[in-house]
Amino acid sequence: MDAIGLSHHLSPTAAARTPSPLKSLMKYMSVDGMISLAGGLPHPSLFPFVNIEAEVYSPGIYLPSNTSESDSELLRFRVHKNDRANGQVVDLASGLQYAPTAGLPWLLQYVREFVRTVYQPAYKNYNVLMNDGSTDGWSKVVHLLCEPGGYILLEECTFPSTQAMWVPMGCKGVPLEMDVDGIRADVLETTLREWDTTHPGAKRPHVLYVIPTGQNPTGCTMPITRKQEIYDICVKYDIVIVEDDPYYILQFDTYKLPTTGNGHAEPPPSFDETVFLDSFVKTFLSIDVQGRVIRLDTFSKTMAPGNRLGWFTCNPLFAERIIRATEVTTQTPSGWSQSIISELLHTWGPGLSGYLRWLSGLQSQYEIRRDWMCDAIAKEFDAEQEGDKVIVYGKGTRVKLLSFVPPRAGMFLWCKVHLGENKEYNNLKGVSEELETAFEQKLWQEIVDAKVLISPGRFYAAWEGKDRPRNTAERDTAHFRLAFSMTTKDNVDLAVHRLAGVLHRAWELS
């Protein structure tokens, strides 16, 4: 099945793009015997680079099952300028030249295979093309679909930097209430059904932006049942879904509170490719029979952010329009990034196998870090599991301070602070409309003074425009986002100890 026609979703600028006339010369370049004086290309003999050699980890280095010595050995690959000796898949003469907008051919083929195997898109003629990472990807999607002043459907808590792309265009967010599975489908349906009544004169939004796995900031992961409900509503109301999924490859087992003080056992010790692939939550792409999903993937979390390398998966119409836009902006991702990632993936091969081993190892490393943080909280407070949630009481008390859902993906723990039993908060009640926000800031400052830097929940509120109060929070709660990706165990323990000190003092429990 092919994608349906969706050209009515294009912004006027995106619809108006035309290829540069110089592109019309391309087809002649491959004519046998043709001498081209057409392109203003620097001669590759004048690139100063002869070759590079990289030393990299074995893909199995972080697998919990890594007991063989070979998993610990470093691998090497070399990228020559002019030949592809020893099975090189790129050369610097072409990799560092003006290159195809959609990406270097080998890498594009690899990524296409990854998409096919891991996501199994539900329609046939999807396209894959590289971008400069998901921030670049999202900015291109906004220019592709959004007009100044329009509305964008999004999670009620979302990543502020993606909002900072469209806020200056005068766009407004339509925040959708979330539960532990992400956006509530009934809320989406009601919002769209009642749009003309609630927003008289305003064009109904046609873009839904969602971070479905290990959401930023809430850490929640949307199961396929919820995705299917959302998708069906998007079909009904003709919505394009932008699936921004940087944490997809960082999925974990469910967290369980430790029964002893020594934290968790390591995750299971064997790697099986089929089991590994089956463990992933299914994506919007996997149910997208119409081609209305634009999926954003990135190598930032799996390889390094500095690669500035990611990719779109979308229908051919959107892909062609994005290529036109890319020609006049970024042109194509860095040839260094593309060449090095290509050779790394090739060295790790065959096929996807090496990369999948690497991802499995990476998951276990971030899962360990998630556990460090959850365990540290369990140690410094009294914690109880209650369904999906962990409820956190003051040490040795029944005073409810915090609650959170231990994330099954990503890098973030989203901590709800329960203010109801805080004396100072209760004394101030009625004084201010925005007391929760003010109190969140006050607590945040005390935590910073104790030398723990976290980010305040209000940073993540969906932007509804200047005149609209940004207060979708439940009464008597505040939020903090704690990232567990970058810290050592010792520092997590120390940070949570300091945090516990601040909270116990603020609730007069110490």
Add this chain to the structure above:
Amino acid sequence: MDAIGLSHHLSPTAAARTPSPLKSLMKYMSVDGMISLAGGLPHPSLFPFVNIEAEVYSPGIYLPSNTSESDSELLRFRVHKNDRANGQVVDLASGLQYAPTAGLPWLLQYVREFVRTVYQPAYKNYNVLMNDGSTDGWSKVVHLLCEPGGYILLEECTFPSTQAMWVPMGCKGVPLEMDVDGIRADVLETTLREWDTTHPGAKRPHVLYVIPTGQNPTGCTMPITRKQEIYDICVKYDIVIVEDDPYYILQFDTYKLPTTGNGHAEPPPSFDETVFLDSFVKTFLSIDVQGRVIRLDTFSKTMAPGNRLGWFTCNPLFAERIIRATEVTTQTPSGWSQSIISELLHTWGPGLSGYLRWLSGLQSQYEIRRDWMCDAIAKEFDAEQEGDKVIVYGKGTRVKLLSFVPPRAGMFLWCKVHLGENKEYNNLKGVSEELETAFEQKLWQEIVDAKVLISPGRFYAAWEGKDRPRNTAERDTAHFRLAFSMTTKDNVDLAVHRLAGVLHRAWELS
């Protein structure tokens, strides 16, 4: 002297940008003893790269004076992940992490020093920041300054890909007539003075886009006297000048027709840094006392296009707005590109010296290529120097076929075709309004059929909107752009031989 206030030039979107709230946390990260759980950064121990080693040319390899063996030796450098052993200036743990938007500190400092030394900006508080190459740079400038539907001042012949950025926004070009020194100052003055009369109701343009050195496609280079005239008019009418100067570093000696059939002697054999620096034409930046010039530089022509690495030099207000836009689009150029270029420049040091040697060698290589092409034309036709121009007659005849100004910079020879003595052309005269264009296309097709690919002059016409005929050409002339950067001597000889065959036949001279 500092830049004057130019905030009234910002587009509404550019003016409305705000920093992401997460940035407000940055200042706390450097507090002594602070444990940050704020940023969602992947841990660098989980980057798969341990180190890379590069083999590169010595900076002197292409110097005509290169006779010493050391100039031919390859150099090596290594970039480690976690330490900066042996004077490394970057490490992969930070170079491949989320990194400063403006660029890696060492590179930024180097580029700033290059700007100071080579361009000597005329005001004090200019900023330098990296971008993903000049295509990215120009797209950011368009979003910074231009509104949909507005007018942009530009050379009458210009690079079509830069137009493809703003054409879909409904913008229109205002083509300015050129002579051998580029845009005519009197034409600019008249255009602006008479704007309200010639364009009633339309806002006067406030942006001038110019490619001042080795212009694309005309190859012409604007001397400082002309730049000063243009600059003064831009001050008078409050115009921002965008100096897109990718070929600046490829400046040559003046071409002279060969007196024997053996072409040219090599350029002078000695390298002297002071002489070399003095040989460069002065830039708009060097006379920009007000900070109204945005200069675009790139490593694409000096190192390789695949680096996707260039930089802006502009006033601090524009720089800050560009940083805000970069945060939500490209974030920062590839860490690989920045790290590798940094270490290369450092290895070539000390200071700018190695890079300047490299640039001098590069100039001589492209100058040789320019000479190959001009010499081949002189050989296949009868050519005469007439002031700045070379006039080209049919071999053994006085039938004027072509004329061109041998470029003193860049990669392009812009060939005017004189149709006045072509019988077929004269027979068709009066049949079509656009006969020159049709005949250009006919000749182009015959040249392609002879297996030489060049680009037709009409590709480079300034875009004046759909309803405006794109015909600013002189009567009875057509144009072709011939790039001399990418071809071997043998192929240039063969291509010009084929071209001569087509033209002699078309003028019935063979």
